[in-house]
Structures are given as C-alpha cells and as structure tokens.
Amino acid sequence: MLYHPPVAKSNRRRTRWLLIAIVLFGLPLGALSLYWLLTLPDVAALAEHPPGPTALMQARAKESPAVGREWQWVPLSRISPNLIRAVLAAEDASFFQHEGFDWQGIEHAALKNLRSRSLARGGSTITQQLAKNLYLSSEKSLLRKANEALITRLLEHHLAKRRILEIYLNVVEWGNGVYGAEAAARHHFGKSAADLTAAESALLAAILPAPRSYDPLRTTRYLLVRQQQIMRWMGRTGPVKLTERT
Numbered sequence: 370m371l372y373h374p375p376v377a378k379s380n381r382r383r384t385r386w387l388l389i390a391i392v393l394f395g396l397p398l399g400a401l402s403l404y405w406l407l408t409l410p411d412v413a414a415l416a417e418h419p420p421g422p423t424a425l426m427q428a429r430a431k432e433s434p435a436v437g438r439e440w441q442w443v444p445l446s447r448i449s450p451n452l453i454r455a456v457l458a459a460e461d462a463s464f465f466q467h468e469g470f471d472w473q474g475i476e477h478a479a480l481k482n483l484r485s486r487s488l489a490r491g492g493s494t495i496t497q498q499l500a501k502n503l504y505l506s507s508e509k510s511l512l513r514k515a516n517e518a519l520i521t522r523l524l525e526h527h528l529a530k531r532r533i534l535e536i537y538l539n540v541v542e543w544g545n546g547v548y549g550a551e552a553a554a555r556h557h558f559g560k561s562a563a564d565l566t567a568a569e570s571a572l573l574a575a576i577l578p579a580p581r582s583y584d585p586l587r588t589t590r591y592l593l594v595r596q597q598q599i600m601r602w603m604g605r606t607g608p609v610k611l612t613e614r615t
Contacts, residue, residue, distance in 0.1 A: 409519060410504050413527040415536060423540050425502045426548060436545055439552040445535040448550045449565040453609050455574035456538065458602035459595075461495040464534070469496045469525040470518075497521050499537045542580045543573060557585050571599040 419442050422430075426438060445453075457464055463471055471494050493501070500520035505513055524533055543553035550562040550573075558569055565573070572585035575595035583592055 409523065412520065412523045415524075416528055416532060420503055420536065420540065423503045423548075424505055425507070425542060426540075428506065429542075429546070433545070438546050438548065439544075439556055440540075440548040441551040441555075442539050442549065443551045443562060445531060445538070448535075448538055448562045449570060450609060451567045451570040451603075452538070452550055452554075452562060452565050452573060453534070454603045454606060455567070455570035455599055456495075456577070457534075457609065458606055459571075459574040459599045460498070460577060462602070462606070464495050465530055467494060469494060469521040494521075495537050496524050496533055498541070499533060500524060502540055502542070503536075541577065543576070544584070545581045547580075567600060567603060568596065571596040571603065574599050 422438075422440075426440070429436070430438065461471070497517055500517050501507075501513075504520055505516055528536075539549040539551075541550075542548055543550075544556060547553055547556045550565075553573055554560055554562040554565050554569075557573065558565065569585070572588070572592065575592050576583040576585055583589070585592065588596075
C-alpha cells in the first residue's frame, strides 16, 4: 500500500504566509498608489494656462519673507534663441530626444551617489527639474524622487516639448527672488530676455546649478570657465528649431 504524505497542513501554511505577504506588502503599496492618485497634480491644464507661483517660489518666500519676488511670464517667442541654446547645452543636451529621463545621466549620477553614499546628484533632465520646481520640495528622499518621476511622465505625456521648455524657462530660479528668463535678463543685465546675447545667455546658464550663490555680473573664475564651456557647446549644437508640434 502506497503512503501519501499529508498535504493539507502544508497547503494551509503556504496560504497563510501568502495572505501575510499580501497584507504586509500589498496594502502599503495599494495605499501608496491611492495617495499618488489623489495628490498628483493636474498637469494637463498647463497646456493652456501658465502655472501660478511654484512650490519652489513658495518655499523660498517662507525661508526669506523679506525678499521680494521678481517674475514676469513671457512666451517662448520672446526669449532669445541664445538663452534657449545655452540652457539646453548646459542642463539637458538630449532634451528633444528623451521622454523625460536621461538614463545615461541617471546611471552616472547613481554611481556618484553610491561612491559618496548620498543622494546629492540626480542627473535630472529639464522635465524632471520642472516637476520638482512646480510641485515638490527640495527634500532628497526616495519618496520625493518617486513623485518627481511620476510627475515627469505626466508632463511628457500631456505637454509638447516646446511647452515644457517654455514653462521651465519662465519659472526656473535665476537669483535670490528672481524667477524666469524675463526677470533674470532685466535683473542681471537691464534688458529683455529677447535681447540677450550669446555671452550673457551662457552666463545665465552657468549659474543655474546654484542661482543664489552666483551673480553673473560678479564673475568668478568658475563662472568664466563655465561660460566659455557652454559657449563651445552652443557652437556645436547650432540653432534650435522650434515648431508648434515640437
């Protein structure tokens, strides 16, 4: 007579552990998904309407209430092509080729972070920077990066590249209380954004990584070297062709 080992008990044990795993992992993931669904911004509205004061602007106002806000929205057609080329060259050379993420840049940044055991470098594209500036804090955490990634995908899905670039150039921080290309051009050079030269544009692009630490009119050796580097990159890329479908 053949012996058949009891399987009911082992099956019940596996089922119990499966239920425990679902409770431990499934419910938190479900709650996190619900949280994202309820809190993700309506980025589609940005296709027709400019944003109000961004999360970054509001955070800066809380940090320094005495500092005023210089900010004037202008269409992309009233921003010098020199500045557009300089910012693309300095911040995101593959902007028109990627869909929100520069995977090579992310890999390079991840290796840097691994070596330094920090989240200091992000390898962020212009779309990622825009997502953070519009809606998120400057906190360096995995949850904030996850939110940034989701909003980045929404921006790329709902907005044309031209529109993403237009919004970015109008809200990016360009000094203490200075936001957007028009305010930056008037604050630093006393002219409109449409009239910026290649050299002025390269200087403005050079200060973007630390806009409150550098003043383009008080040029340091770092800024001059960075300016020349950006101008060389601008010469290699040539003019940027922007159309309504871009």
